[in-house]
Amino acid sequence: MYVILVGGGKVGYYLTRTLLAEGFEVTLIEKERAVFEKLFQEFKDSVVLGDGTDIRLLHNSGAGRADLLVSITGHDQDNLVACQLAKRKFGVGHTIARVNNPKNENILRRLGVDTTLSSTRIIFNLIEQEVAAQVSRLQETEAGSRGING
Amino acid sequence: MKIVIMGCGRVGILLAKILDSEGHKVAVIDRDSLAFDDLCEDFQGHMITGNGIDADVQREAGTADADAFVTATRDDNTNIMAAQVAKEIFGVPRVVARIYDSEREHIFHELGLKTICPVTVGAFQIRNAILADTLRRTPLETTNNLELIEAALPEDLDGKKVRDIQSPGEVRVVALEREGLSMIPNGDTSLKSGDTITIVISRDVMPRLQALLGIKA
CATH class of the missing domain: 3.40.50.720 (NAD(P)-binding Rossmann-like Domain)
Incomplete structure (x- = not known):
């Protein structure tokens, strides 16, 4: 090749x-x-x-x-x-x-x-994934704390 | 017409001035805003600072509804890419790319881009200026290797037929001027010494034609 x-x-x-x-x-x-x-x-x-x-x-x-x-x-x-x-x-x-x-x-x-x-695109996609993961973790935590209080 | 010019060097600036003075709607793009200093104060067009290969910059210059797009930066590849963005992405009907490298120009011409190679044009013009007494050579703009030749018929070809100097696929006499009268000859037309003949020729057989017309280097 x-x-x-x-x-x-x-x-x-x-x-x-x-x-x-x-x-x-x-x-x-x-x-x-x-x-x-x-x-x-x-x-x-x-x-x-x-x-x-x-x-x-x-x-x-x-x-x-x-x-x-x-x-x-x-x-x-x-x-x-x-x-x-x-x-x-x-x-x-x-x-x-x-x-x-x-x-x-x-x-x-x-x-x-x-x-x-595009390395910019690849890294950006990874950042987006990371942001999405953090948001869902945050939502889980919020849901969890509501569960305790409620 | 609405025309976008990318690259404000000498050619870009002069072209912008010419088109603007003719009343066309002109937009110019250059990476360096100082390049616009050479446009005269009465320039009516738009000036956009940015990299013209960037589709967003082209859009800002109004490429989406432009009638023509010209690339005239000093970098061939920038011109080639920007021209293709204008043509393929924005669908501009008339796109012209200036390409200095004549081989690269040939290929992108073959691939359907309207190209102008100032090196080829300039070299042939200078050649004709110094050798006009032998024959004039002009590359045919729409082709890669065909030329238009104008030459005076030498004495030893007097009385020959047009077909005697033609050869299929390589040499064809397309016009003849005799004593101020022009005609389109056919194979049977007899030639006279002193006729000015115009020939379309494939560049590869140029030496043969020179020999036939008795032109020495």
């Missing part, structure tokens, strides 16, 4: 490390030279310097035979374009985009990204 990752920030770094350890074939694309050089020390030929939305770079990275492209940069527009190029130009089977602005989740899906992931 061949996976292309776009964006070598923290998520990209740990994802590359995990996937390589699991035996996946991985290419990580990173735009910033300084970041790339650090990544290169650890990942060697599995990391490429360049713009993951550049057609030639994607081509040279073997996008044509990739099973999966995951775009995890801090810019939703770059993640969208990387996924669209992967899917429509190179026929990559599945694309995953990190969504920084949770409002863009639906938009990216409507524009053809297969899977979107």
